Amino acid sequence: EAQVTQNPRYLITVTGKKLTVTCSQNMNHEYMSWYRQDPGLGLRQIYYSMNVEVTDKGDVPEGYKVSRKEKRNFPLILESPSPNQTSLYFCASSFLQGEQYFGPGTRLTVT
């Protein structure tokens, strides 16, 4: 089944404790992206990747890192999480300029 998977689905952590949210897709898509969703603010792009080893900042990249060592994986790293990063996170993938397919989301709470 074609899909985007994310792990974990739920995460509660404390300020400053590094964490990684994984994302994997099995559709051979070149493009992958991370979004955060907050009430009233819609979907805001954090980082995106056009292909392996090619990443770029989205609209809200501060406090996040990404890497794209393999085509199928695009992990999101929070080196020192803060409470303002409490949010619902989505990974998405697509062919270039194509329809994006989303993972199920990761709900992160930073206390």
Place this chain on the structure above:
Amino acid sequence: GQQLNQSPQSMFIQEGEDVSMNCTSSSIFNTWLWYKQEPGEGPVLLIALYKAGELTSNGRLTAQFGITRKDSFLNISASIPSDVGIYFCAGYNAGNNRKLIWGLGTSLAVNP
């Protein structure tokens, strides 16, 4: 970043009613996409539009790519309770194919 103007922001309707929502931009778009997000889930693609004037249906849903290439419309006919969710428009700007631009969503509630 750039955002699309999506309206209405929310709708509360009776089961069986038709629904219309739209999305506008100040610049020309090459592609329009309509998504639905249910509580606790990721957005799911409903309809994709690639040509000005294109009219595409998916069951009770119909979407159109405006002829000016600056707007798109989504209609839902004979709404049912499972239509509840947030509907998002998104699109690729003619000048930048790297970034999908999003609207803020239309929240739909259906009263049985």
